[in-house]
Amino acid sequence: MRKFWCLFFMFWPIAAIVYSAMSPAYGWWFPGPSLTELGQRIDNLFYLILIIITVVFIGTQVALGYALWKAAHNKDEKSHFSHGSHNLEVIWSVAPAVILLFLALYQMDVWRDFRVKAYFPEGTIESPIAEVTARQFEWRIRYPAPGKKLQLKPQPDDLYAVNDLHAPIGRAVMIQLRSEDVQHAFFLPHLRIKQDAIPGQVIPIWFKAEKKGLFELLCAELCGWGHYKMRAQLTAEREVDFQDYLKKLQADQNYDGFPASDSVAKKEE
Amino acid sequence: MSTAEVALGHDHEQTHAPDTHGHGHHELSFIQKYVFSEDHKMIGLQFLFTTLIMLFLGGGLALGVRWQVAFPWTDLPILGRILFGDAGGQMSPEFYTMLFTMHATVMIFLVIIPILAGAFGNFLIPLMVGAGDMAFPVLNMLSYWFMWPAILFFGMSFYYGGAAAGWTSYPLLSDLRQSAPYSGSAQTYWLLAVTFVGVSSMMGSVNYMTTIINMRAPGMTLFRMPLTIWAMFITAILQAFALPVLTAAGFMLVFDRLDFGGFFEGIHSTFFIPSGLVVNNAEPTVGGGQPLLWQHLFWFYSHPAVYIMLLPAMGMVSDILACMCRKPIFGYKPMVYSMSAIAGLGFIVWGHHMFTSGMNPALGMTFMVSTMMIALPSAVKVFNWIGTIWGGRVQFNTPMLNCTAFVSMFVVGGLSGIFMASVPTDIYFHDTYMIVAHFHYVIFGATLFGVFAGIHFWFPKMFGRMMNETAGKWHFFLTFIGFNGTFFPMHMLGIAGFPRRYADPYLHPYLEHLMPLNQFITYSAILMGFSQFLLVGNFFVSIFTGKKIGRNPWNANGLEWTAPSPPGHGNFDILPVVYRGPYEYSTPGQVDRDFLLQTDPPLRKTAGSVTTTPTSHH
Numbered sequence: 001m002r003k004f005w006c007l008f009f010m011f012w013p014i015a016a017i018v019y020s021a022m023s024p025a026y027g028w029w030f031p032g033p034s035l036t037e038l039g040q041r042i043d044n045l046f047y048l049i050l051i052i053i054t055v056v057f058i059g060t061q062v063a064l065g066y067a068l069w070k071a072a073h074n075k076d077e078k079s080h081f082s083h084g085s086h087n088l089e090v091i092w093s094v095a096p097a098v099i100l101l102f103l104a105l106y107q108m109d110v111w112r113d114f115r116v117k118a119y120f121p122e123g124t125i126e127s128p129i130a131e132v133t134a135r136q137f138e139w140r141i142r143y144p145a146p147g148k149k150l151q152l153k154p155q156p157d158d159l160y161a162v163n164d165l166h167a168p169i170g171r172a173v174m175i176q177l178r179s180e181d182v183q184h185a186f187f188l189p190h191l192r193i194k195q196d197a198i199p200g201q202v203i204p205i206w207f208k209a210e211k212k213g214l215f216e217l218l219c220a221e222l223c224g225w226g227h228y229k230m231r232a233q234l235t236a237e238r239e240v241d242f243q244d245y246l247k248k249l250q251a252d253q254n255y256d257g258f259p260a261s262d263s264v265a266k267k268e269e
Numbered sequence: 270m271s272t273a274e275v276a277l278g279h280d281h282e283q284t285h286a287p288d289t290h291g292h293g294h295h296e297l298s299f300i301q302k303y304v305f306s307e308d309h310k311m312i313g314l315q316f317l318f319t320t321l322i323m324l325f326l327g328g329g330l331a332l333g334v335r336w337q338v339a340f341p342w343t344d345l346p347i348l349g350r351i352l353f354g355d356a357g358g359q360m361s362p363e364f365y366t367m368l369f370t371m372h373a374t375v376m377i378f379l380v381i382i383p384i385l386a387g388a389f390g391n392f393l394i395p396l397m398v399g400a401g402d403m404a405f406p407v408l409n410m411l412s413y414w415f416m417w418p419a420i421l422f423f424g425m426s427f428y429y430g431g432a433a434a435g436w437t438s439y440p441l442l443s444d445l446r447q448s449a450p451y452s453g454s455a456q457t458y459w460l461l462a463v464t465f466v467g468v469s470s471m472m473g474s475v476n477y478m479t480t481i482i483n484m485r486a487p488g489m490t491l492f493r494m495p496l497t498i499w500a501m502f503i504t505a506i507l508q509a510f511a512l513p514v515l516t517a518a519g520f521m522l523v524f525d526r527l528d529f530g531g532f533f534e535g536i537h538s539t540f541f542i543p544s545g546l547v548v549n550n551a552e553p554t555v556g557g558g559q560p561l562l563w564q565h566l567f568w569f570y571s572h573p574a575v576y577i578m579l580l581p582a583m584g585m586v587s588d589i590l591a592c593m594c595r596k597p598i599f600g601y602k603p604m605v606y607s608m609s610a611i612a613g614l615g616f617i618v619w620g621h622h623m624f625t626s627g628m629n630p631a632l633g634m635t636f637m638v639s640t641m642m643i644a645l646p647s648a649v650k651v652f653n654w655i656g657t658i659w660g661g662r663v664q665f666n667t668p669m670l671n672c673t674a675f676v677s678m679f680v681v682g683g684l685s686g687i688f689m690a691s692v693p694t695d696i697y698f699h700d701t702y703m704i705v706a707h708f709h710y711v712i713f714g715a716t717l718f719g720v721f722a723g724i725h726f727w728f729p730k731m732f733g734r735m736m737n738e739t740a741g742k743w744h745f746f747l748t749f750i751g752f753n754g755t756f757f758p759m760h761m762l763g764i765a766g767f768p769r770r771y772a773d774p775y776l777h778p779y780l781e782h783l784m785p786l787n788q789f790i791t792y793s794a795i796l797m798g799f800s801q802f803l804l805v806g807n808f809f810v811s812i813f814t815g816k817k818i819g820r821n822p823w824n825a826n827g828l829e830w831t832a833p834s835p836p837g838h839g840n841f842d843i844l845p846v847v848y849r850g851p852y853e854y855s856t857p858g859q860v861d862r863d864f865l866l867q868t869d870p871p872l873r874k875t876a877g878s879v880t881t882t883p884t885s886h887h
Contacts, residue, residue: 190779
């Protein structure tokens with residue numbers, strides 16, 4: 001039985017490693033490579049941490065398994081008598097401290113670039129492309145009219161959409177996030193972006209999508225019974241398509257009941 | 270022989286127990302003995318029975334959650350027809366939201382915290398420090414009976430539909446009645462219940478600190494205390510300093526929610542309510558509060574609470590591991606210092622729950638550094654546990670297996686925490702299943718395996734009988750497999766961006782392919798859940814049929830093993846006098862046995878070899 005339990009405790013880390021290694025092949029991994037350069041940097045940090053903790057995981061589990069195995073086969077009459085070792089304590093305090101401090105300091109610039117306003121890319125703060133307001137259980141989006149700037153208060157010519165956020169690719173854009181009722185979180189998994197929407201606060205988020213496509217936008221902070229169904233979509237498209245979209249939105253919003261050609265004809269009369 | 274033992278040679282005058290003999294003379298009525306008992310052992314057992322029952326309630330709620338995530342909108346087996354007959358047997362999303370809220374609530378406030386501090390703290394502290402009882406027996410009794418209003422109010426919360434704002438109860442979901450279907454009375458009762466749990470914990474905490482500081486047996490210096498006692502001491506300090514903040518925050522939220530109607534219509538505080546919010550088409554709110562304030566106050570308690578849920582288990586595992594490996598604990602003082610460091614740092618890391626909350630980004634950086642640093646004492650502890658096993662003669666019994674699992678699982682929980690401690694990766698992992706995997710590896714993988722070890726280890730002291738080894742090993746084996754099958758794949762769900770608290774995640778195309786994995790997780794969870802019947806079955810049957818044993822079945826060193834099993838009123842028939850720390854196993858040169866009780870007088874040299882002087886209780 002002793003051997004069985006030793007093997008049991010050695011077997012599970014192996015199973016865990018094998019399982020983790022085959023996960024990407026089964027799709028139990030990131031939903032595709034990040035769409036943004038900043039997200040790519042987050043992924044790189046993830047892989048750096050993953051390598052470090054995998055080494056530590058294997059190291060500690062092997063040490064544990066080996067110690068058990070040795071102890072199970074201990075032929076001595078008594079256990080080895082020791083109250084500890086000062087040198088070992090110093091080594092295994094300093095080594096993790098160095099690694100952890102390195103990890104903490106190494107990551108600060110990614111966080112700074114993501115969240116500290118002074119480091120936002122140029123042009124983002126001056127002209128946010130949209131205001132996203134979360135409410136139970138949908139996302140309301142307000143764009144400024146083409147050629148105008150987004151104001152804090154809604155303007156008469158603002159353009160509105162629900163659960164459908166459009167953004168141009170190839171340039172850094174910023175949105176203003178707010179909540180109309182309870183707390184929500186703006187989560188774009190493909191862009192590795194998450195930011196809570198706090199009632200009573202306006203929080204800026206910037207991103208620079210590199211590729212065209214449709215991507216899920218979800219709520220990541222419990223906001224009530226319908227939390228799971230706050231489904232929206234980010235359409236990342238070329239700049240011209242984005243401008244066309246805004247124009248179409250404007251045309252739809254100003255539609256007065258007559259086909260566009262009729263109103264032109266009326267004016268000519 | 271250590272110098273400490275020699276130094277204590279003078280401490281030989283037999284100080285007779287001052288008041289322990291004073292009790293036990295008059296007969297106690299049934300009510301005094303078993304219901305409103307002031308005896309710490311009975312109170313500990315009351316806590317243990319209550320929490321074991323609650324463990325099943327919490328586990329049942331968890332299986333309900335797992336059912337919905339794996340098989341959304343299908344009939345819930347067995348209970349579906351009864352609970353939601355009019356909906357064809359499938360649960361509603363608001364019911365699901367309630368389920369995970371109450372699962373966390375029950376597990377944290379009615380299982381983990383009371384089983385560690387309440388059950389083991391009560392039972393072990395006086396026995397292990399050599400006291401006849403707690404410093405304040407009546408307060409101790411009240412600390413148990415204040416759990417009952419809490420349980421009653423949680424029951425009321427269930428009756429009114431169940432609180433459904435997450436166990437973290439972030440405003441405004443928890444603050445405004447119109448924000449959720451059950452957010453009326455259910456949420457208010459929930460807050461009152463949490464307050465009562467807090468009062469109960471606070472009473473316990475005061476008692477533990479006083480007992481440990483003032484009532485140690487002669488010779489029991491601070492650095493001769495077992496690590497369990499150190500852990501309980503540090504936990505009590507954490508509770509004393511962190512809990513008032515939660516209690517205050519809870520009352521603030523209650524005052525925000527109060528609405529008496531009539532003349533007082535609309536009169537309530539607005540600590541967490543900003544103005545101008547339109548919730549569920551109600552009229553706009555009036556206020557000047559800040560929802561983030563709740564998060565700060567809540568996590569200022571609840572992060573230290575994470576260590577309240579872990580430290581006692583760390584202490585117990587240290588004691589059991591040393592005994593089962595027949596070795597002194599490796600690095601006793603580093604273990605004490607690392608626990609103190611965890612507790613100290615535990616007060617300045619709460620912001621890591623709020624990296625994505627919108628607080629000042631500079632705070633994110635400082636909290637990242639402090640959080641990374643708290644991994645350090647945890648690492649030191651793991652290395653010391655492995656060092657304890659190293660070179661030992663291990664006895665592979667149920668307590669030892671559970672302790673090994675504790676170490677092994679705690680490593681995983683600690684390492685996955687690094688993803689959350691670092692702010693940039695936390696942006697992605699916040700509120701995904703990575704978090705769920707992480708804290709279950711710590712709270713279940715570490716704490717609960719430590720509790721299983723503690724139950725099997727101290728059961729003989731509680732009831733004078735052994736638990737069944739075969740059942741204990743099967744319970745461990747099945748729980749371990751079920752546990753890893755349940756929680757390890759959740760790391761992968763987290764990496765895939767699978768959000769927490771979703772009633773139907775498959776509404777989102779990028780998550781659709783994760784359903785089979787979730788079904789596997791649910792099957793594992795069912796295995797794990799049903800394995801617990803082995804534990805309680807073994808527990809309750811062994812109370813009556815287990816093998817009877819003497820005072821010290823494990824050949825352990827602690828003071829509790831010098832008392833009768835089970836100890837009578839007043840605990841010790843011989844007042845213990847302590848000569849050494851509790852970890853002197855396998856002392857070289859000692860020929861007759863491989864352990865030295867804390868009460869054994871210093872070894873005598875007789876003709877070349879050293880023997881233990883016979884003590885009166887062997």
